[in-house]
Amino acid sequence: MTTPGFGAFSSAVARAMSEVRSQHCQPPLYRPAETQRGSIRCTRCRGLLTFTVSAVDGRTSGRCSSAGCIKWTD
Numbered sequence: 001m002t003t004p005g006f007g008a009f010s011s012a013v014a015r016a017m018s019e020v021r022s023q024h025c026q027p028p029l030y031r032p033a034e035t036q037r038g039s040i041r042c043t044r045c046r047g048l049l050t051f052t053v054s055a056v057d058g059r060t061s062g063r064c065s066s067a068g069c070i071k072w073t074d
Helices: 004-024
Strands: 036-041 048-053 060-064 071-073
Touching (some): 004 048, 004 060
Antiparallel strands (some): 060 071
């Protein structure tokens, strides 16, 4: 069972991951030539979200600077 709050949180993570991947994981390899680190505006609170995209396999991770906001590792 999910709650509306969980749905809102989940979609913010999905939007952030999608934004990072669209910028750094282009076809045909779907991974950058070099590991990328950077920051964007958080899709949930508009704070600072730092991310990493691996050159090895294209996996991403990110974390917002605001307490209790989004973070992910795939």
